[in-house]
Amino acid sequence: MHLPIKLPLIAILRGIKAEEAEAHIGALIECGFDAIEIPLNSPDWQQTIPQMVKLFGDRALIGAGTVLKTAQVDELAAGGSRLMVTPNTDAAVIQRAVKHNMWVAAGCATATEAFTALNAGAQALKIFPASAFGPAYIKAIKAVLPSDVPVFAVGGVTPQNLAEYLAVGCVGAGLGSDLYRAGQPLARTIEKAHAFVQAYQEAIR
Structure with a gap:
């Protein structure tokens, strides 16, 4: 399946404030990131x-995470979002986003949830929480999924363990608190972004 991004690492900026977002997202794009998720439990996400x-829609796939309701999908579409990431498998939410031509990474944990998401039109799957299941579990799930479905590991992925998830067939990962924590300085975001990009490049060599 075709990926709409060059670097399959989704930056999850949970808790980012409107006044900080431009600097952090600009820096992430400079580091090579081209998928940015702002979860809907962040302040002022509507703005x-x-x-x-x-600002950055021509350089990166920008959208939302923790999307739970179809009304939120409509609001995101009206604001130009092209990426939607869910924490759960809700067919109605996935279908609505696909109808709006969004790229959907649907959260799932079991084979049943994975196929529910795919049948609803999700283009990618997010195994969450990846650290609780571990790479062996993801490898087992991957064995029953269509081989062309991109699977992202999310939850507890670090530059140190990223290669383990790629080795079992994940195309990439969603990066939360190990990349960005609310309120952290810009320099920290840049430092962590470089560490993840380097870890990814080394893992795929």
Whole structure:
């Protein structure tokens, strides 16, 4: 399946404030990131996401995470979001996002949830929480999925263990608190972004 991004690492900026977003997202894009997720439990997301789409939408796939309701999908689509990541498998939410031409990475944990998401039109799967299941579990799930479905490990992925998830067939990962924690300085975001990009490049060599 075709990936709409060059670097299959999704930056999850949970808790980012509107006034910080431009600097952090600009820096992440400079580091090579081209998929940015702002979870809907972040402050003022209704303002932040459309602003970031306007600023960086031609350089990165920008959208939302922790999307739980179809009404939120409609609001995101109106603001130009092109990426939607869910924490769970809700067919109605996935279908609505696909209808709006969004790229959907649907959260799932079991084979049943994975196929429910795919049947609803999700283009990618997010195994969450990856650290609780571990690479061996993901490898087992991958064995029953269509080989062309991109699977992302999310939850507890670090530069140190990223290669383990790629080795079992994950195309990439979603990076949360090991990349960005609310309120952290810009220099820290840049430092962590470089560490993840380097770990990814080394793992795929």
